[in-house]
Amino acid sequence: MKYHQIDRELFIKNRNKFTAQMKPASIAIFNSNDIYPVSADSTMPFQQARDIFYLSGADQEESILLLFPDAIDPKHREILFVRETNEHIAIWEGEKLSKERAFEVSGIKTVYWLTDFEKIFFDLMTEAETVYFNTNEHYRQAVETETREDRFIKWCKEKFPAHKWEKSNQILQGLRGVKEAQEIDLIQHACGITEKGFRRVLEFVKPGVWEYEIEAEYIHEFIRNRSRGFAYTPIIASGFNANVLHYIENNQQCQDGDMLLMDVGAEYANYASDMSRTIPVNGRFTKRQREIYDAVLRVKNEATKLLVPGTIWHEYHVEVGKIMTSELLGLGLLDKADVQNEDPSWPAYKKYFMHGTSHHMGLDTHDYGKLKEPMAANMVFTVEPGIYIPDENMGIRLEDDVVITEKGEPLNLMKNIPIEAEEIEDLMNRS
Template sequence: MKYFPISNQLFIKNRAKFTAAMKPKSLAVFNANDIYPIGADSTLPFEQNRDLFYLSGVDQEESILLLFPDSVDPKHKEVLFVRETNEHIAIWEGEKLTKEAATETSGVETVYWLTDFEKVFHELMCEAELVYFNTNEHYRQSVETETREDRFIQWCKKKYPAHPFAKSNQILQNARGVKEPEELALIKNACSITEKGFKRVLQFVKPGVMEYEIEAEYMHEFLRNRSRGFAYTPIVASGFNANVLHYIQNNQECKDGDMLLMDVGAEYANYASDMTRTIPVNGRFTDRQKEVYNAVLRVKDEATKMLVPGTMWAEYHVEVGKIMTSELLGLGLLDKADVQNEDPAWPAYKKYFMHGTSHHMGLDTHDYGALKTPMKANMVFTVEPGIYIPGENMGIRLEDDMVIQENGAPINLMENIPLTVEEIEEWMNK
């Protein structure tokens, strides 16, 4: 891995939070992700199942974690299975975790080779009265591929039909939403890498450069700072392209007079950052561009103030919509009649700002976290309002990552990334 080792105390704490919420005499199972084939002997780069990583720190394929707090044998309260390594594997694929290294990484004392899984699992299932399965129930998920977890669930139900089962997702939604100090430090590091990439790009962008060249500048800076690369597929959208919310082609020329929207973020140690900035290709805002930009910035600033413990996510978005409506009236994009005659299910402001303002962020860019209960301290949310005006060949979005505090305003993990019109122009014209 490119990233520095993470203290296993983080994963010990995370497991303690999970097991504290488990039912008596229950067993929880977490599987690694598959390595996905492309064709012939080619595969996609491996990315670990985020729940398994959250609970163990193990960043290796074919790994399984069992949690059984009520095990009769104390050594089986936590059990980790990893793929057996040997000299041949080390030569062809590189070093894999030994049992000792797996313990050092995770803090799990009992480590077996994967070949022992069925035997040990059967022994524990004979004691367990319920088994937790790990399913993806994120509100944005759309999974069509059968996963390693899916295959395990099918196998387990067939082999142990008398066991009732429960879902681990509800526990993880609550646990993963509130970050530990070590997690906040990792996210902050990802944000700092993103900052370096953005400052590099500010002095690179000019009329005539291609969107993919800008993407390459980010990747260069991310990799040289121990990131694996982008936390999500980057959006580098100039001119009209910024009005396509998930524009990822990044293949057009950046032209003089256009604005350039960049939604990018570095990952670090599997943790994400999520930044959006919109800059003038030629280094100077026009009066209209500045007017719209500052309107978006005011919405962002006001929305940020509402990220405090006790705020309800759904109500928060309603309030942000009211602020955006006021700004759109000021810009002449809406008039009073538009607002008076709006459909409550799709308010007038949605014509120019059609997406949400905030989402949880952490191990996933759109991270797990409770959304129907009040916000809590140490949750990390994005704040990302935007105004999209196809008729003016312009879309502007601004986004930072915020940590909710027990008292006071949230902490901006991207506070050192240029944001104001003056800061952007100064950096671009150094």
């Protein structure tokens, strides 16, 4: 891995929080991701399943975490199973976790080779009454691929039909939504790498450059700072392209007079950052561009103030909609009749701002977190309003990553990334 090793105390703490919520005489199982094929002998770059990483720090394929707090033998209350390694594997594939190294990373004292899993699992199931399965229940999930977790669940239900089943997700939604201080530091580090990429791009962008060249500038800066790369597929959208919310082709030339919307973020140690900035390709805002830009910035700043303990996610978006409506009226994009006659299920402002303002972030860009419960300290949210005007060939979105604090004043992890129009112009026009 490119990143510096994470202190295993984080993973020990995470496991303790999880097992504290397990039912008596229960086992929880977490599987690594598969390595997914492309074609022939080609595969996609491996990315670890976030839940097993959150609980163990194990960042390689063919790994299984078993948690059984009530196991009769104390050494079987936490077990990490990893793929057996040897000199041949080390030569052909590189270093894999040894038993000693797995302990150093995870803090789990009992480490077995994966080949021992079925025998040990069968023995422990004779002591257990309930199994926690790790299903993907994220509100945005639409996964069609059968995962390693899916296959395990099928196998386990067939082998042990008399056991009871529970869901790990109910516990993980709450735990992963509220970050430990060390996790916030890792997200902050990812945001710092994103800042370096953005400052590099401000010096690079000018009329005539191509969107994919800008993407290349980001990836260069990210990787040279120990990131694996982008936390999600980057959006580099100039001119009209900014009105396509998930534009990822990044294959057009940036024209003089256009605005350039960039939704990018570096990952670090599997933790995400998520930034949006919109800049003038030629380094100078027109009067109209500046009007729209400042309106979006005001909405972002006011929305950020609402991210305090006790806020309800749905009600928060309603309030942000009111703030955006006021700005759109001031810009002349809406009039009072539009607002008076609006459909409550699709308010008038949605014509120009059709997506949500905030989502949890952390190990996943759209991270786990309970959305129907009040916001709490140490939750991390994006704040990302936008105004999209296809008729004016312009879309502007601004986005920062924000930590909710006990004191009520949110902590902006991207406060050092340029966002004020004057600073952006100054940085783009330095000789």
